[in-house]
Amino acid sequence: MMMRRRLFSLGGTAVYLHLATVLCGVYAVAVGHGLTTAIAFLSIILHETAHGLTAALFGQAPQEIELTPLGALMRLDDEQDLSPGIRLIVLFAGPVASFLLCWISILLTKTGVCSTVIGQRFFMCNLMLTMCNLLPALPLDGGRILALILGTRLARDTVKRIMQCIGTVIGLGCIGLNLYISLVHGGWNLSCAMAGCFFMYAGATCTTSAALAELRMFIDRKQRLESRGIMPCKWVAVTDNTLLRQALTRLAPCAHTVFLLAGTMDHAAPVFLGEDALIAAYLNDPTGSCRKLFADPERVDSD
Template sequence: MSETSLLGIRFRIHPLFWLVVGLSIAAGYFLETLALFVIVIIHELGHIAAARELGWHIREIQLLPFGGIVAIDEELEADPLDEIVVALAGPFMNVTMVAISFLFWKTGVWSDEWTRFFMTSNWLIAGFNLIPVWPLDGGRIVQALLCYFLAYRVAVLGSLGASCLLAGLMLGIGFLEQHVQLVIASTYLAILNAKAFVRFPFQFIRFLLGKHAGSVGINRIYPVTVEPNVTLLQAVQCLRKGQYHVFHVSGRGIVEERRLLHALLFEQKHQEPIARLL
């Protein structure tokens, strides 16, 4: 991928993005291609504005053949509801652009043809991004909802599994309909989810480290009841995002999340029964 920086944000551009742009311009669609590029950028700026409002750090924006992805550092420790707000901020910008284009059309600034193209492009980009496949906006929303109701490990692995199945379904439809762009997009999404599966153990460690560093001061307390012989490694698999856990060890006492994480991460007591921490 080629890279550049703008306003302190790194942009990574996939080679296939330039290929799609080049083919579109060669076919005589320069203005349309430029408009699509602007729509994608404004969509991603919506995510950035919402993320920065929450105090998150934007690592980079990736421009792909079918749109863009914003990489954010804080999402591993973020509250699931905040993640949903950030994910919806992009499609919200598309809806806003549709409203503005309608206003331009009503006042005679834009022609019927150009307004139709601009509106359709925004609806398509917003709709595609809301497909429940990670890391699209819809996939992030689904993953955040699962994280709100389930343990982090179960939620992420479940959402990635569902994303792989949906990406495979999209790939099959793309082949049947001979839709080249859908084949390229679904293949890339399937590869991203496969890589996410492989990287998840490292992601889970980052999640645990983030919870250990930020657990003090969290007001949302979530109680978990476990048996005395449950290992620390098994216990941390019950942890959820945005909540501070208190483990009630049956018949023994209480172990707080921070003590559990310290023993696991820094004392290397992975297979130690949780009762030993009392």
């Protein structure tokens, strides 16, 4: 991406800097909020680091971290491979870390390690970070936790509709609060209203059709594998009556997957095909089975 630059690699994790972060930092210093902005940014980085370290403990280290004006955005390519229980632990790690940093700031201030001004700002930044991240709205930790819990009991489309309603309610609440503060106390600080619009947008986009969401996932996977150069291959055997959706759940996270399709009845010779052919067949017919790949060998070969 043209708007970001790679800084360094930490183990297998690439660290990027978004250019807008530099502009925001310069602006914050120019208007006299450099210290608060630096403390807030550091707090968010520590928050995201807690997520990353916890995920790494369970064998899913983040592939990249991008430093943006909103803080550090962590990317876990294989998050879906984690069990719901472990994903909950990873999601809770950030708010727990921010809450602990509140107490650490109190301790450091009382012992004289840091000044009262820095201690107070560090405490308030992490307290707000903890409270805001536990709001049940996407894409915050609280929203992802709620969506994960609901997903264990309800259908995915139902969860999406619920999260959209919650995001809309919280978003409208933020906008209303911002208007109230502006009218009663004066001033035009629109940060709360902007956050409300963001929550409403995030809630709306979570209802994007499953087909489009999966298409984005497959495109992202293809780009990710291509960027890594020569990749190992993993062989996976499936039968012709296996649903395409079920077969694609066996895609290897960090390797190109080659499928061996074995016939269960009238197909003697197995069919070998790459993951691109299976993905194309699934996007064309999400409810279909692998049997159609035997019936249309020319299309499979062309893919």
